[in-house]
Amino acid sequence: MGIQPPLNAVLMRNLIEAAQYIQDHPVHFYHLHALDWVDVVSALKADPGGTAELAQSISDWPLSGKSYFAGVQNKLKAFVESGQLGPFANGYWGHSAYKLPPEANLMAVAHYLEALDWQRDIIRIHAVLGGKNPHLQTYVVGGMTMAIDLNSQTALNANRIALLKKLFTKAKTFIEQVYIPDLLAVASFYKNWAAIGEGLGNYLAYGDFPQSAVDPTTDPSSLYLPRGYILGKDLSTVHEVDHKKIAEYVSRSWYDYAGGDGASLHPWDGETTPNYSGPKPPYDFLTTDAKYSWLKSPRYDGHAMEVGPLARMLVAYASGHESVKEKVDIALKKLDVGPEILFSTLGRTAARGIETWVLAETALKWLDDLIANIKRGDVAVHNGAKWDPATWPKEAQGVGFTEAPRGALGHWVKIKDGAIEHYQCVVPSTWNGGPRDASGQPGAYESALVGTPIADEENPLEVLRTIHSFDPCMACAAHILDAEGREVTRIKVQ
Amino acid sequence: MTAEKITLGQGLQKRGVSRRSFLKFCGAMTAALALPARYTSRIAEAVETKPRPPLLWLEYQDCAGNTESLLRASQPTVAQLVLDVLSVDYHETIMAPAGHQAEKSLRDTMEKYKGQYIVVVEGSIPTKDDGVYCTIGGRTALDLVKDIGGSAAAVIAAGTCAAYGGLPAAAPDPTGAVGVSKVLSTVPILNLPGCPMNVINLTATVVHYLTFGELPAVDQFGRPLFAYGERIHDHCERRAHYDAGQYAEAWGDEGHRKGWCLYKMGCKGPETYHNCPVVRWNEGTNWPIGAGHGCAGCAEPGFWDSMTPFYRRLPNTPGFGVETSADKVGLGVVAGVTGAFTMHGLVSAMRATGEPLAEHETINKEENTDG
Structure with a gap:
């Protein structure tokens, strides 16, 4: 319907979304993924002096003294001695796939704890602009509800702008001095993971962060992170995305299509008719020969695609994005490897860090842009021309593209007589975690697990590394992971 | 040392949490629970020894x-x-x-x-x-x-x-x-x-x-009274504008920028029981109404359906002078929760220690003033 939010709203959305990436990616790295690489128990054996030396050699971060790390180690010791290991109980401690020396493990444990405090502070950016996190309330069709008025104590004023500046600066410092050095230090011990977990080799990004008041779905030129897709790891060509080429299969999903299991449907014509045909719970295994998932299988022009930070960074890198290129090259140089290592489990985890680094810098620029626009006297936050549904045409249809931390996110809607008639979302973890399609083509998770070496089939830590490298949306996909992860492991073992 | 014997207080001490910050935490919990300040020591004692x-x-x-x-x-x-x-x-x-x-x-x-x-x-x-x-x-x-x-x-x-x-x-x-x-x-x-x-x-x-x-103690929807005992509307920082009939009429208009009442923009605060305006979010940084957006009523049974459309004004509170109808809804619920309150939790705890029963009636009022 051509509703264009004003520039202030566009910039506030960029700030909110950048803050989301900047907070979410480190939480993933330190709290949801690090324990796949870091042996917490081994940190007890570390020499805190050695840890201090290591920390000081890779970063200027001030919390790097011997006594600081000795204190962390003592706390860890007391925790382990309590006998109540809580979330760390039954971890894979001592597994042969852990490669970090005790000193590096201790540094990582210290930063695990620091990041826990850091993330809850910096996400206050969302509270400033959207009332609360999670689930902030300020997005409305046509703009934002966060009013701007330098002379009001209830709107975005100098007070709140100062807090935003402080929090974004704090975020950038931590990312530059802790997250990125840690990522590169850990990666240097796991370079063999640059050859594991490649998967599809096809990458899709819708792009994100419009920098001017234009509709990015129809005009992607203003997007800071570009739109495009890459096929077969060929970085020489970034193809143009056409949403009409997206379609979903239910061949291995517990849904019925009127046109049968061989059919694929564009989201505007999508059908969601659940029909469970799996084993009666409780069950031990699902079989990939029959339907085995509540996720559908989205395909782009028939291709299974990987979405997420790696897809975004590869599309940006191949498109010649200056900041992305600079930071990818710094990382590759420090690790003394070539760009081919990006197509891997390690590459996926590294791309997430590089993206955080890029956005932490750029978010401060968007904040400056917002300040400059307010300075010009523009306080508009909302375009209300179509706020009243009575102004809508009798029938309309639309598509919205954005990126979430986990990848490309699309919504398709049809409106009739002022009400939603049809709505379909194709979300990132559906692209990555969806089952096989009518031709048996697997999705990104399944494909990336093929060929994963497993040292101990009872403790398949290696499978977790690759699955976690996608940052799966556990809420949606947990049921796939458990059963599916085991199934794939078993195939490999045979 | 066996697992069962490690107490919370010991745990905090071992991890280098000072006595001062421990008591600060107990004080914050006393306030969150809407208890009189002197309960801090009892909370500290319980937390330390369990x-x-x-x-x-x-x-x-x-x-x-x-x-x-x-x-x-x-x-x-x-x-x-x-x-x-x-x-x-x-x-x-x-x-x-x-x-x-x-x-x-x-x-x-x-x-x-x-x-x-x-x-x-x-x-x-x-x-x-x-x-x-x-x-x-x-x-x-x-x-x-x-x-x-x-x-x-x-x-x-x-x-x-x-x-x-x-x-x-x-x-x-x-x-x-x-x-x-x-x-x-x-x-x-x-x-x-x-x-x-x-x-x-x-x-x-x-x-x-x-x-x-x-x-x-809980209300008839199983929600603790310390957090859901009072209406958003009654503690809202924009309440004075509601009473004065000053409403935001569009996102970003003058009234909206000045922090006027969001009732006409669909705020569900008059029908929602939650301590959101008192404790706020993310270390007290803000809350949805502080971001210019009405309350979505997310803590009420029946959310989502009972609170949508989000941006349509509440049907039974039409504009200025709505006090009676809005408050009638509130009174009905309060009558229900009082019954539950006298039967549970704090009251029986106080009985056991011989504290005067009448005191419970003022507990919520006393502590909610700190927000």
Whole structure:
């Protein structure tokens, strides 16, 4: 319907979304993924002096003294001695796939704890602009509800702008001095993971962060992170995305299509008719020969695609994005490897860090842009021309593209007589975690697990590394992971 | 030192938490629980001498929003809460092990602490078609929540989905999603609705449980009175504008910029009971109305359907002069909760210590002034 939010709203959305990436990616790295690489128990054996030396050699971060790390180690010791290991109980401690020396493990444990405090502070950016996190309330069709008025104590004023500046600066410092050095230090011990977990080799990004008041779905030129897709790891060509080429299969999903299991449907014509045909719970295994998932299988022009930070960074890198290129090259140089290592489990985890680094810098620029626009006297936050549904045409249809931390996110809607008639979302973890399609083509998770070496089939830590490298949306996909992860492991073992 | 003997107080001490910040934490909990300030010492005593309670966190039809909220805990911090205050033995999102090893953590705690562990449920439970819409390790959420919750000391339903079904239960409710209390009745269940729940209320509930040995008193929807006893509307910073008939009429108009009442923009504050305006979010940084957006009514049973359309003004509170009809709704609910209040929790705790019974009537009023 051509509703264009004003520039202030566009910039506030960029700030909110950048803050989301900047907070979410480190939480993933330190709290949801690090324990796949870091042996917490081994940190007890570390020499805190050695840890201090290591920390000081890779970063200027001030919390790097011997006594600081000795204190962390003592706390860890007391925790382990309590006998109540809580979330760390039954971890894979001592597994042969852990490669970090005790000193590096201790540094990582210290930063695990620091990041826990850091993330809850910096996400206050969302509270400033959207009332609360999670689930902030300020997005409305046509703009934002966060009013701007330098002379009001209830709107975005100098007070709140100062807090935003402080929090974004704090975020950038931590990312530059802790997250990125840690990522590169850990990666240097796991370079063999640059050859594991490649998967599809096809990458899709819708792009994100419009920098001017234009509709990015129809005009992607203003997007800071570009739109495009890459096929077969060929970085020489970034193809143009056409949403009409997206379609979903239910061949291995517990849904019925009127046109049968061989059919694929564009989201505007999508059908969601659940029909469970799996084993009666409780069950031990699902079989990939029959339907085995509540996720559908989205395909782009028939291709299974990987979405997420790696897809975004590869599309940006191949498109010649200056900041992305600079930071990818710094990382590759420090690790003394070539760009081919990006197509891997390690590459996926590294791309997430590089993206955080890029956005932490750029978010401060968007904040400056917002300040400059307010300075010009523009306080508009909302375009209300179509706020009243009575102004809508009798029938309309639309598509919205954005990126979430986990990848490309699309919504398709049809409106009739002022009400939603049809709505379909194709979300990132559906692209990555969806089952096989009518031709048996697997999705990104399944494909990336093929060929994963497993040292101990009872403790398949290696499978977790690759699955976690996608940052799966556990809420949606947990049921796939458990059963599916085991199934794939078993195939490999045979 | 055995596991059972490590207390929360010792745990904090071992991790270098000073006595001063420990008492500060107890003071914050006293305030969150809407208790008079002199209860701080009792909370400190209880917290210091009780063992770390094992907690099993179960996720079903959810978005992990309540897990994210847990990670925002500031008093105590999430690190202290997860590692020192509680023993979080099972939480799919944050725990180190997966698959069989994670199941082992769950079973170990269920066996060792049968009848003593706390369960937190996040997300609704699908009941249609024998619950096939949510399975973990081949078992349905319905089966799991009955099994794990059934042997708990208490169950806390975190967030509106676990409390009442929430978003998954919205029409047409394809999976028959319900809250925990619809499928489990043998153990005490407390609802902490909100989308998500505010973690300060979870922490306060745990501390209340440790201090008084039972869950706090609740209203007829199972929500603790300390957090859901009063209306958003009655503590709203924009209330004076409502009474004065000053309303925002469009996003970004002069009234909106000046912080006028959001009633005409669809605010559900007049029908929502939550301590949102008092404790706020993210370390007291802000709350939705502070971002110029009306209350969405996310802590009420029936959210989502009963609160949508979000931007249409409440039908029974038409404009200025609505006091009577808005407050009639409120009075009905207050009458209900008073009955529950006199029967439970704090009152019986006070009886046991010989404190005057009449005092409970002023408890909420006294402490809510600090917001």
